[in-house]
Amino acid sequence: xxxxxxxxxxxxxxxxxDIQLSFPEREEHGDFTTNxxxxxxxxxxxxxxEYAHELVKSISQVDSLMQIISEIKIxxxxxxxxxxxxxxxxxxxxxxxxxxxxxxxxxxQKVMFEYGQxxxxxxxxxxxxxxxxxxxAMTRILEATGWxxxxxxxxxxxGPHVAKALWALQKRKxxxxxxxxxxxxxxxxMYQEGSKAYDDGESAKAxxxxxxxxxYAHNEEVFALWQETRGWSLDYYQEFEKRLxxxxxxxxxxxxxxxxxxxxxxxxxxxxxxxxxGAIIFEGSKYGLHDRVFVTKFDTPxxxxxxxxxxxxxxxxxxxxxxIITTANEQNEYFKVVFKALEKTHPGYVGKLKHIGFxxxxxxxxxxxxxxxxxxxxxxxxxxxxxxxxxxGNNNETSEMVGIGAIKYSFLKNNPLQNTAFDIQESIxxxxxxxxxxxxxxxxxxxxxxxxxxxxxxxxxxxLEVEELSVVKYLIRFPEVVANAAQNxxxxxxxxxxxxxxxxxxxFYNKHKIIGGEKEQxxxxxxxxxGQVLKNGLELLGIEAPKKM
RNA sequence: GCGCCCAUGGCUCAACUGGAUAGAGCGCUUCGCUUCGGACGAAGAGGUUGGGGGUUCAAGUCCCUCUGGGCGCACCA
Numbered sequence: 001x002x003x004x005x006x007x008x009x010x011x012x013x014x015x016x017x018d019i020q021l022s023f024p025e026r027e028e029h030g031d032f033t034t035n036x037x038x039x040x041x042x043x044x045x046x047x048x049x050e051y052a053h054e055l056v057k058s059i060s061q062v063d064s065l066m067q068i069i070s071e072i073k074i075x076x077x078x079x080x081x082x083x084x085x086x087x088x089x090x091x092x093x094x095x096x097x098x099x100x101x102x103x104x105x106x107x108x109q110k111v112m113f114e115y116g117q118x119x120x121x122x123x124x125x126x127x128x129x130x131x132x133x134x135x136x137a138m139t140r141i142l143e144a145t146g147w148x149x150x151x152x153x154x155x156x157x158x159g160p161h162v163a164k165a166l167w168a169l170q171k172r173k174x175x176x177x178x179x180x181x182x183x184x185x186x187x188x189x190m191y192q193e194g195s196k197a198y199d200d201g202e203s204a205k206a207x208x209x210x211x212x213x214x215x216y217a218h219n220e221e222v223f224a225l226w227q228e229t230r231g232w233s234l235d236y237y238q239e240f241e242k243r244l245x246x247x248x249x250x251x252x253x254x255x256x257x258x259x260x261x262x263x264x265x266x267x268x269x270x271x272x273x274x275x276x277x278g279a280i281i282f283e284g285s286k287y288g289l290h291d292r293v294f295v296t297k298f299d300t301p302x303x304x305x306x307x308x309x310x311x312x313x314x315x316x317x318x319x320x321x322x323x324i325i326t327t328a329n330e331q332n333e334y335f336k337v338v339f340k341a342l343e344k345t346h347p348g349y350v351g352k353l354k355h356i357g358f359x360x361x362x363x364x365x366x367x368x369x370x371x372x373x374x375x376x377x378x379x380x381x382x383x384x385x386x387x388x389x390x391x392x393g394n395n396n397e398t399s400e401m402v403g404i405g406a407i408k409y410s411f412l413k414n415n416p417l418q419n420t421a422f423d424i425q426e427s428i429x430x431x432x433x434x435x436x437x438x439x440x441x442x443x444x445x446x447x448x449x450x451x452x453x454x455x456x457x458x459x460x461x462x463x464l465e466v467e468e469l470s471v472v473k474y475l476i477r478f479p480e481v482v483a484n485a486a487q488n489x490x491x492x493x494x495x496x497x498x499x500x501x502x503x504x505x506x507x508f509y510n511k512h513k514i515i516g517g518e519k520e521q522x523x524x525x526x527x528x529x530x531g532q533v534l535k536n537g538l539e540l541l542g543i544e545a546p547k548k549m
Numbered sequence: 550g551c552g553c554c555c556a557u558g559g560c561u562c563a564a565c566u567g568g569a570u571a572g573a574g575c576g577c578u579u580c581g582c583u584u585c586g587g588a589c590g591a592a593g594a595g596g597u598u599g600g601g602g603g604u605u606c607a608a609g610u611c612c613c614u615c616u617g618g619g620c621g622c623a624c625c626a
């Protein structure tokens with residue numbers, strides 16, 4: 001990348017090892033800009049602009065750079081702005097293909113990425129949908145920078161929520177439907193009934209608690225039912241994940257890690273862990289965190305013990321450089337404690353565990369709860385949107401692509417760490433800053449290309465018009481944007497880039513005629529390159545790009 | 550009470566991690582197909598970046614403080 005070349009030269013000339021070379025916000029400030037002169041002037045005892053002049057003089061003597069740079073200007077208080085030659089820009093355009101956007105900075109590194117984590121015996125809510133969508137986009141972006149990724153899911157298939165659903169199922173004896181979706185919906189209803197009975201207290205509470213213990217103990221009375229209903233949920237999730245374009249490499253289940261977790265904790269008790277009031281706890285408070293119970297006084301493992309073991313199992317199953325877990329940010333403090341405990345017993349894990357706490361999704365009516373049933377399930381949201389899109393006259397396959405694209409994009413366009421007020425209307429929007437807008441722009445490029453003939457002959461291009469330049473200059477940023485998104489775990493950087501690229505292309509499109517005329521070949525090339533980058537970018541977000549819609 | 554996070558036009562969000570004139574979408578007011586897809590484009594109104602201090606060449610971004618919110622703090626997941 002040209003950018004790295006410039007950085008290397010600046011390092012050599014200034015002797016600094018941290019050079020900021022960024023894309024200016026305004027096009028009139030060049031293609032790259034650096035503030036080195038401003039930063040270093042003081043130490044050198046020089047006036048920034050004066051120092052900038054010295055630097056520019058040195059850079060101008062580097063031939064390999066000057067072949068692609070048309071001009072270097074000093075502007076404002078002392079910014080150095082680089083302008084690239086149009087000839088070079090066009091050369092990049094010609095090189096854009098399916099692999100454009102990929103870089104190699106993380107080649108050789110392995111990361112295990114946990115996301116999704118829906119519970120069995122319930123329907124996925126919007127938070128789960130977010131996790132699926134974010135995780136899938138993020139893993140694709142990491143792969144684009146060279147990471148080898150193992151995608152894993154971790155599902156709560158045991159515990160009170162399961163007992164509640166099974167309790168109600170046994171009491172109500174409902175007719176069992178056929179499809180996986182209907183069965184999953186039935187379990188959701190049973191869970192809600194069980195929860196209600198549990199909260200209303202009296203006999204139900206005791207019965208459900210008892211049932212819960214029996215499930216853990218694999219008691220014959222309930223074990224078969226537990227297995228069967230768990231299967232319903234897993235069948236349903238398989239369908240749901242397929243629909244979302246998600247393929248896991250490995251599934252972990254809560255029911256598999258409890259016992260071992262308890263054992264592992266006890267192995268370090270006393271020591272890393274400590275008995276307190278009959279329970280086994282980890283004293284996070286010694287490290288500026290808070291204390292948490294890992295094994296209860298009833299000798300059952302808590303979620304903490306399960307995670308404590310699960311992370312160890314991950315490293316054993318697939319030795320890697322980094323384990324990432326995504327959850328809602330309400331678990332931020334929880335994971336700090338669990339990670340600290342892991343690091344105490346396994347010093348080798350230091351720096352290899354990362355938790356990403358994404359923002360909570362809040363509906364207008366307030367935070368959603370799967371317990372009260374006051375929710376729109378992730379599944380329902382998908383259905384609603386696709387029905388809406390189908391009304392526009394698309395075929396089923398396209399409606400599916402556009403509808404799911406709309407939902408995914410609405411999640412991905414924002415900073416993942418920020419809580420968001422979720423508006424269903426907006427998530428299914430197909431105008432403005434939306435997935436369908438970008439898909440539409442892609443379809444438009446394909447439509448133009450289909451009606452013409454891009455020959456790939458040498459292009460004579462000079463004096464590009466502002467709308468053309470604006471697109472070209474934005475196209476060259478793409479690899480940098482992807483790298484940045486990977487580094488910051490922020491797919492929104494890619495999403496917003498694609499939106500702005502589409503905007504710039506549409507502005508160009510509305511103002512200039514592409515087919516026919518002297519510039520036809522160049523404009524077709526520009527169209528092809530834009531289409532390719534939109535497609536590559538959408539793919540990184542896990543969004544499909546239909547050729548017609 | 551203690552800890553973590555957040556506050557940007559009417560609404561939902563950006564701002565390349567301290568840079569140049571704080572940008573978009575929705576909504577509102579106008580306008581544009583004798584051109585290839587109008588799910589589009591052009592123009593306009595709308596901001597003291599919650600308040601107050603500070604740091605520096607430069608602060609929405611860093612520090613302090615106040616106000617207002619979210620989340621978490623022992624046997625749930």
